[in-house]
Amino acid sequence: MPRSTDVHAQAPARGRLPLRSVGLSSIRKPLVIERPGRSHSLAVTFRVAVDLPADRKGSDLSRNAEILAEIVDRTAARPAESLESACSAISRELLARHRYASEAFVEASAEYFLRRGLSEERRSFEDYTLLAEARAVRAPDAGAATVHRAVGAEAVGMTACPCAMETCRARLVAEYPALADRAFDDLPMISHNQRNRTRLVFELDGAAEVEVDDMIDAIEAAQSSPTYAILKRGDEGQVVLDAHRRPRFVEDVIRELLLSLPVRFPTVPDPVAVRVSTVSEESIHKYNVEASHRTTFGELRRGSA
Amino acid sequence: MPRSTDVHAQAPARGRLPLRSVGLSSIRKPLVIERPGRSHSLAVTFRVAVDLPADRKGSDLSRNAEILAEIVDRTAARPAESLESACSAISRELLARHRYASEAFVEASAEYFLRRGLSEERRSFEDYTLLAEARAVRAPDAGAATVHRAVGAEAVGMTACPCAMETCRARLVAEYPALADRAFDDLPMISHNQRNRTRLVFELDGAAEVEVDDMIDAIEAAQSSPTYAILKRGDEGQVVLDAHRRPRFVEDVIRELLLSLPVRFPTVPDPVAVRVSTVSEESIHKYNVEASHRTTFGELRRGSA
Amino acid sequence: MPRSTDVHAQAPARGRLPLRSVGLSSIRKPLVIERPGRSHSLAVTFRVAVDLPADRKGSDLSRNAEILAEIVDRTAARPAESLESACSAISRELLARHRYASEAFVEASAEYFLRRGLSEERRSFEDYTLLAEARAVRAPDAGAATVHRAVGAEAVGMTACPCAMETCRARLVAEYPALADRAFDDLPMISHNQRNRTRLVFELDGAAEVEVDDMIDAIEAAQSSPTYAILKRGDEGQVVLDAHRRPRFVEDVIRELLLSLPVRFPTVPDPVAVRVSTVSEESIHKYNVEASHRTTFGELRRGSA
Amino acid sequence: MPRSTDVHAQAPARGRLPLRSVGLSSIRKPLVIERPGRSHSLAVTFRVAVDLPADRKGSDLSRNAEILAEIVDRTAARPAESLESACSAISRELLARHRYASEAFVEASAEYFLRRGLSEERRSFEDYTLLAEARAVRAPDAGAATVHRAVGAEAVGMTACPCAMETCRARLVAEYPALADRAFDDLPMISHNQRNRTRLVFELDGAAEVEVDDMIDAIEAAQSSPTYAILKRGDEGQVVLDAHRRPRFVEDVIRELLLSLPVRFPTVPDPVAVRVSTVSEESIHKYNVEASHRTTFGELRRGSA
Numbered sequence A, B, C, D: 001m002p003r004s005t006d007v008h009a010q011a012p013a014r015g016r017l018p019l020r021s022v023g024l025s026s027i028r029k030p031l032v033i034e035r036p037g038r039s040h041s042l043a044v045t046f047r048v049a050v051d052l053p054a055d056r057k058g059s060d061l062s063r064n065a066e067i068l069a070e071i072v073d074r075t076a077a078r079p080a081e082s083l084e085s086a087c088s089a090i091s092r093e094l095l096a097r098h099r100y101a102s103e104a105f106v107e108a109s110a111e112y113f114l115r116r117g118l119s120e121e122r123r124s125f126e127d128y129t130l131l132a133e134a135r136a137v138r139a140p141d142a143g144a145a146t147v148h149r150a151v152g153a154e155a156v157g158m159t160a161c162p163c164a165m166e167t168c169r170a171r172l173v174a175e176y177p178a179l180a181d182r183a184f185d186d187l188p189m190i191s192h193n194q195r196n197r198t199r200l201v202f203e204l205d206g207a208a209e210v211e212v213d214d215m216i217d218a219i220e221a222a223q224s225s226p227t228y229a230i231l232k233r234g235d236e237g238q239v240v241l242d243a244h245r246r247p248r249f250v251e252d253v254i255r256e257l258l259l260s261l262p263v264r265f266p267t268v269p270d271p272v273a274v275r276v277s278t279v280s281e282e283s284i285h286k287y288n289v290e291a292s293h294r295t296t297f298g299e300l301r302r303g304s305a
Helices: A062-075 A083-097 A162-175 A212-222 A233-245 A249-266 A299-301 B061-075 B081-097 B163-173 B210-222 B233-243 B249-263 B299-303 C061-076 C083-097 C162-175 C212-222 C233-245 C250-266 C297-301 D061-076 D085-097 D162-175 D212-224 D233-245 D250-264 D297-302
Strands: A019-035 A040-054 A103-115 A124-137 A146-160 A194-203 A272-281 A287-297 B020-037 B039-051 B103-116 B124-137 B147-160 B193-204 B274-279 B290-296 C019-036 C040-052 C104-115 C122-139 C146-160 C193-204 C273-280 C286-295 D020-036 D038-052 D103-114 D125-137 D146-160 D195-202 D273-280 D287-298
Touching: A019 A062, A019 A103, A019 B249, A019 C104, A040 A062, A040 A083, A040 B290, A040 C040, A062 A083, A062 C122, A062 C250, A083 A103, A083 A124, A083 B299, A083 C212, A103 A212, A124 A194, A124 C019, A124 C061, A124 C297, A146 A233, A146 A272, A162 B193, A162 D195, A162 D233, A194 A233, A194 A249, A194 B039, A194 D195, A194 D250, A233 B193, A249 A272, A249 A287, A249 A299, A249 B020, A287 A299, A287 C193, A287 D287, A299 B233, B020 B103, B020 D103, B039 B061, B039 B081, B061 D103, B061 D125, B081 B103, B081 B124, B081 B147, B103 B210, B103 B290, B124 B193, B124 C286, B124 D020, B124 D061, B124 D273, B147 B210, B147 B233, B147 C040, B147 C286, B163 C233, B193 B233, B193 B249, B193 C193, B210 B249, B233 C083, B233 C162, B249 B274, B249 B299, B290 B299, B290 D020, C019 C104, C019 D103, C019 D250, C040 C061, C040 C083, C040 D287, C061 D085, C083 C104, C083 C122, C083 C146, C083 D195, C104 C212, C146 C233, C193 C233, C193 C250, C193 D103, C212 C250, C212 D273, C250 C286, C250 D020, C250 D287, C286 D085, C286 D212, D020 D061, D020 D103, D038 D061, D038 D085, D061 D085, D085 D103, D085 D125, D085 D146, D103 D212, D125 D195, D146 D212, D146 D233, D195 D212, D195 D233, D212 D250, D250 D273, D250 D287, D250 D297, D287 D297
Parallel strands: none
Antiparallel strands: A019 A040, A019 B290, A040 A103, A103 A124, A124 A146, A146 A194, A194 A272, A272 A287, A287 B020, B020 B039, B039 B103, B103 B124, B124 B147, B147 B193, B193 B274, B274 B290, C019 C040, C019 D287, C040 C104, C104 C122, C122 C146, C146 C193, C193 C273, C273 C286, C286 D020, D020 D038, D038 D103, D103 D125, D125 D146, D146 D195, D195 D273, D273 D287
16 A cells, blocks of 8 residues: 655664754855845855754755745845844744754855945945854753854955065065165065955854954954955055055964954953954965964953963 | 064064964875775875964964975875875874974875776776874873874765655556555655765774775765766666665765664774764755764764764 | 056067957956846856957956946946846946957856745745856947847756666566566656756847746756755655656757757847757766757757757 | 667657767876876866767767776876877777767866975975867768867966056155165065966877976966975075066966967977966955967967967
8 A cells, every 4th residue: 555654754774873963055045134224135055954863764854945945035025134143043943843853053154245445436346255153952941942143254355474574575685785774674575465265253142243244344454454356556556565564474364353353342242252264375385374263252351362 | 684583483463362273274295005905196185284372473384384295295105004194194293393382283185096886897996085184182291292083085976865765656656556556665766866975084093993995885885876987778777776775865874874883893992983974966956965973983882872 | 766657558578469368257246137027136256358469568457347346336226137238238348448459258157046946835046047248349440349248047957867767667677577567668767867057058149138037947948857945745756757757868958958949039030159058967977977069049940950 | 568778879859959069077087197207196087078960869978988997097007198198099989989979079187296396405296287188080081080189287376466566666665765766676576466377278289299397387487486385484585586576467477478388399380279378366356367368389480479
């Protein structure tokens, strides 16, 4: 007698093995968010998953796609507050519809455009990356789930190397005796410089809200210079000179960024964790140079991060 | 008076902030390894990094490139035992030459070819991915560093969906009354099937050695079927039928793989951790389905993973 | 005496070598287009370039970025008609501002979302790719430039293999004698099936306009089946069975698509060229299978493409 | 009565449509080539295809995989002369085994390592890309097929911008009056500099042989500077200064490279076509700048390319 059983709900063929995470990845959806003074239509890549108990063969993955469709599609009519608020809502709904799951995971990234420029008349759209995560944990007593959120951004800027600047200056003096009487810090500021990608993520467990545009500002301030789509001839020189006046190793980018956070984000509570990573696509090597760190606002405020 | 100071060794401009990791990434090197009966020339992508204390501005990154060159380049004359043994050696040398560091990290991945086929006369090279990691931790008393190693592999195979097979069968019966008298399990085995990529990593802290070819065998046995470059017309049918006789969700792939490990690797000690992840590039969706888990050989042996 | 010369306008250091193309690539911009009944905010990747005469050292690339900013940024307030109309406008403006150039090239691609589903209540956003090109050629007599346009789309769907279906059926009969009395075409429709990406581009020189949503429809009709984000359990079976009722080699996908074009696009003139390419990410192999062709509407209508 | 017909050899279901290209792509194989004084084990990505006449439903793709296996796998025992000679052999064999085809196409790319360094004691492996193509055309009179070959290479190096150097100098003079009495060309050589990828391909129809290492040398000589894995502190300064003494737009890279070819490759015949493309991953922009050209050795020798 034919039947169509719910294969997912069956017991696994053998063994008793719970799984940490089962879900969808690389799923693309359009999400509209409302920002002060404007709305943004984002093309978001989502990963949405839940854990799976040992006594169940499969996770009901069509529910993940349905939840995404409901929450994401309706932002076309009523924009979400932010990418991370959408992720939080999705993580709660995942727990609600996967009754057997104890945790739900959502990760999202999207390209994001801001009008920026070296001056007012040079402004045009620059591209950044928005990041958001949410992890919902089911309460033991059927209470409301706890949602651990993270919000982040990535910006591409420029780094000029402090070390090569030193050695270039030493070589210049050796080759050009006319420069020998100059103070070292007055010597020409030649160095290698390159694209740098820096990522900043805040693990916001509680109610703290941060403005992601401020996170992008913080990143760009920590690089040797922001970069711009429109640079007329004089502007190029200014960006290059500015960058060489702030030469930065990847180590410097991380530290400058972290040290700036307590001042830029005074209302973020001490327990909030901070993840930073940075990659310089070295112009003098075929490989990249990178650095990363994880600390908390509290440690940064106590000066012991 | 000009000078060429060691900029890296200076104190940071401000703050006291140690960093978890500073190093090189996306650096490509050719590495020769000796396997039973043959040597393999691998094109390896390395990440090599160390931590950085708060009182030092920069990490001496040219040492990382030198260590790689020394250890990797000399395998052209004298092959390494394995990718992970090369990573271990690199991690020890990183600690030796970065005296200020307390930890060193090495990650490596490389394409790897094995001659495989549905039958002896169909054998040709199939491509896999080798993975290795090493983390060296400096001993507090100037003793030898402890090295935590990981070895892994990734294989592309095929999964056929168990759920769609059920619903296809139910629909077939509804549309073809002639099938109604057949036992359900004798009904046609139609389903969607797709590329699956599965990754297996062992965190081998101690002296245990595993043969990475055995890890690849374990992965392929957990998928619905391995895939092959050469399939003559009759062979295609055999692979398709074999895969549909072993329909597997991503959840099944993970569980079958984990449950097979105690038998396949009896000498690996209980504390060794196992990481598994799998991705099915769904043929009926534009997105992927994935699952992952982390456990230990001990938990797998106790049946409580 | 210091100076700031226009380096680009200088003569090259040596040789007399014109260059075919100099420009910007991988530049990302947000573009708003107006479609019937709705507007779409696209994140577009542009390539914008012009040729360079032998007597000029460099191309004024900041103009390319300015043109993009002007034309693209203003669509935030006043949407463009289409991606290809924006490309045409950009190509004309490139020629206008690079007085030394005789040709200008623009290429654009963008993700594009349409609400689709197996049924009305299953509809959600599916992701596609829009493509557009424009090549402006300066008129010899200072007249208006000629613009050669192309518009295209790419859709991901599913193919089921006709050949493996034959051999699976033959094997089934051999293994299950009970099936021996069945007509071959009534045998179970088992085969391998996989993701297929198919791209269709029309080289529209003249005034013809096509609706890109119709191009996406044409692609999906040529694959074994479209694919959907939301498939409840019964739906999966339907998509799988539908796909196996239309088994398609990559050769079939190309031919079905090309043969459908004269009927679907009756107003497109004969000289319009058509480019088609398709890639099946084979589930039974680690490699892809692909096919491509280029013809014209005229040849397709004459049955001699 | 069940049957297993050769589905590929059937007539297409409808229409009469020949196809330009049907084949395999993204297939990875290990290939051993013999170079003067050493052998290289390459991990090659192949595309192998043939055309298809209108009266045939499908191309026999398993033959493509078999040919690759035979020709590529046997180089483990007997190395090929070069990547392009292997491609030529594969293209001939494709025509031999696809009797219905009139053309066969092979494209290959592979990572390639050479020991290079700023000085003898700094030498280590640097990574490059090898490229090869072969197109075999069936002779009308059943004679031997004609094979059109191409050989190429890509190298990553560094470019320093000539224009920003000018404007930086002008700004420096404005800000530092002490520099005002210096000749402009004695002013500091500060500019933006970045990774540059340049590709050179020769379309060698006849018997001409070129050494691909010489093509890599030509590319690196056309960039502002090669880049190296190992640069000790003094070396970095030298590479940076060298690069700024040879500032190069992408236009300059293309022209310097093309103009160097008649001298570097005196035996390559006039009809041989040359394709060059270059991409600078701008440090002051988030986008790339690129240039490309196609000409012949004859035109380059006549000074009219």
